[in-house]
Amino acid sequence: MDTKKLGFNSKLIHAGAYHDEFMSVTVPIYQTSTFSFNNAQHGADCFAGESDGYIYTRIGNPTINALEKNIAELENGFGAIGTASGMGAVTTIYMALLEQGAHIVSGDAVYGPARGVIESHFSRFGVEYSYVNTSNIEEIEKAIRPNTKLLYIETPANPTIGITDIKAACELAHKNNIIVAVDNTFCSPYLQKPLDLGADIVFHSLTKFLNGHADIVGGVIVAKEEQLYKKLRTMMVNMGPNMDPHQAFLVLRGIKTLSVRIDRQQENAMELARYLENHPKVEWIKYPGLESHPQHELAKTQMKGFGAMLSFGVKGGYEAGRKLMDNVKLATLAVSLGGVETLIQHPASMTHAKISAEGKIKAGITDDLVRYSVGIEDLEDLRNDLEQALAKV
Ligand SMILES: Cc1ncc(COP(=O)(O)O)c(C=O)c1O
Incomplete structure (x- = not known):
């Protein structure tokens, strides 16, 4: 065929x-x-x-x-x-x-x-x-x-x-x-x-x-x-x-299941991005699907959807981000991304640790940046997980 x-x-x-x-x-x-x-x-x-x-x-x-x-x-x-x-x-x-x-x-x-x-x-x-x-x-x-x-x-x-x-x-x-x-x-x-x-x-x-x-x-x-x-x-x-x-x-x-997985992942990601954007303990969030993303319009033209990756900073910087990562229960603290399970990690001390401090600042990899890869779990469970972890920050 x-x-x-x-x-x-x-x-x-x-x-x-x-x-x-x-x-x-x-x-x-x-x-x-x-x-x-x-x-x-x-x-x-x-x-x-x-x-x-x-x-x-x-x-x-x-x-x-x-x-x-x-x-x-x-x-x-x-x-x-x-x-x-x-x-x-x-x-x-x-x-x-x-x-x-x-x-x-x-x-x-x-x-x-x-x-x-x-x-x-x-x-x-x-x-x-x-x-x-x-x-x-x-x-x-x-x-x-x-x-x-x-x-x-x-x-x-x-x-x-x-x-x-x-x-x-x-x-x-x-x-x-x-x-x-x-x-x-x-x-x-x-x-x-x-x-x-x-x-x-x-x-x-x-x-x-x-x-x-x-x-x-x-x-x-x-x-x-x-x-x-x-x-x-x-x-x-x-x-x-x-x-x-x-x-x-x-x-x-x-x-074989790429598109059904991503459809579900990005649906969850959009909702979680909106939730985090309005959360009083979140300082900033970057997700291409949010109107607040500086290249939102460009993303609309070259991407069919906005994906399942978000980065955000918690008020209180690195220490606050650490507290969040230590308290999530459903999201797993691990590097890698894109799987059916939700993962959370801290790039400045993990995946991007080898880049010089100066290089990280220039690239915008700030100490407070937490990376979140959204999986296909129930949205309600993921939101509740973030809610209870943010409450401890
Ligand atoms: C965007 C991106 N490119 C390349 C790589 C390297 O891939 P691998 O870990 O399969 O060697 C990674 C790994 O995390 C990645 O996130």
């Missing part, structure tokens, strides 16, 4: 799926490291790319490929590359596109280690970097140098929930021959399609919304064009941060 013509919800279930010789309804787990050849010529043909046969799981595997085809279709890309983790996707992109002397312009409030690995490690190999507020296109423009090779955007940003205008950023980057990669983890292709807005690469931590059940770590990269896809796949195969077949099977299972 040509799944390309199907709607998004049908694609979630059917894109990339195939029936094996036993007509299994779900894609089987091909838990093997290697594949046998019919004869020596067949082996040589597989290595020469003249036969479609599988060779070795780091290079390709039917379960992983089913997931890659599924996500490539969801993101409207040429092809996808599964990776061991979201950071495996990030570092594969960096390795493929940044050589010695190259420069990257990146959002200052991106996932902490995606920034940390540039500042601490890629810099050792002569990669230059500028971290700017990508919500402000002028800041991106000012940071561009003749050797800028990559513009790295995360929108909504983690954990400030700032929104970047993907279309405008891509137009600017392409005028300067710069490749644009967008971290779409917070939205998933259900809510935002960066390739349709002009990006060259979109990538995810599959650990989050796409899998949705907090039981795997994984990543994926999707390229819009064949040439870039091949470059990224070659880098992944050579460097070795490949996905595992069992991981791919679990994501294929989780992804």
Whole structure:
């Protein structure tokens, strides 16, 4: 069946799926490291790319490929590359596109280690970097140098929930021959399609919304064009941060319910955001669905929904936020996000702890910022949980 013509919800279930010789309804787990050849010529043909046969799981595997085809279709890309983790996707992109002397312009409030690995490690190999507020296109423009090779955007940003205008950023980057990669983890292709807005690469931590059940770590990269896809796949195969077949099977299972999960999560998120905005103990809140969010209008144009991530500050700063985190009972105090269960964490001391104090201030990762990933529990229970915890602050 040509799944390309199907709607998004049908694609979630059917894109990339195939029936094996036993007509299994779900894609089987091909838990093997290697594949046998019919004869020596067949082996040589597989290595020469003249036969479609599988060779070795780091290079390709039917379960992983089913997931890659599924996500490539969801993101409207040429092809996808599964990776061991979201950071495996990030570092594969960096390795493929940044050589010695190259420069990257990146959002200052991106996932902490995606920034940390540039500042601490890629810099050792002569990669230059500028971290700017990508919500402000002028800041991106000012940071561009003749050797800028990559513009790295995360929108909504983690954990400030700032929104970047993907279309405008891509137009600017392409005028300067710069490749644009967008971290779409917070939205998933259900809510935002960066390739349709002009990006060259979109990538995810599959650990989050796409899998949705907090039981795997994984990543994926999707390229819009064949040439870039091949470059990224070659880098992944050579460097070795490949996905595992069992991981791919679990994501294929989780992804089928992506849209129903997110619908429920963002419905809860909108209500909780309104509740927190009006709570006397809450100093500030950032959620793209609130009219008070500085890029609410932009969010409406490039996102299909406002997602399930909110950040807020409790009156009394860090100590008050700590009290809240120590007293919630239904929300779980844990890093990660996007699963069916609600999670709460403190980025300044957890996910973004390695960013310098100065970098955190510039990026807006304040000490009072509490990040809340909304799950699919009953709204009433989540509200009561916050109410009783805020009462103790
Ligand atoms: C927005 C974002 N991108 C990338 C990553 C890295 O993904 P992983 O933890 O799967 O390596 C994370 C992890 O929290 C994230 O939140």
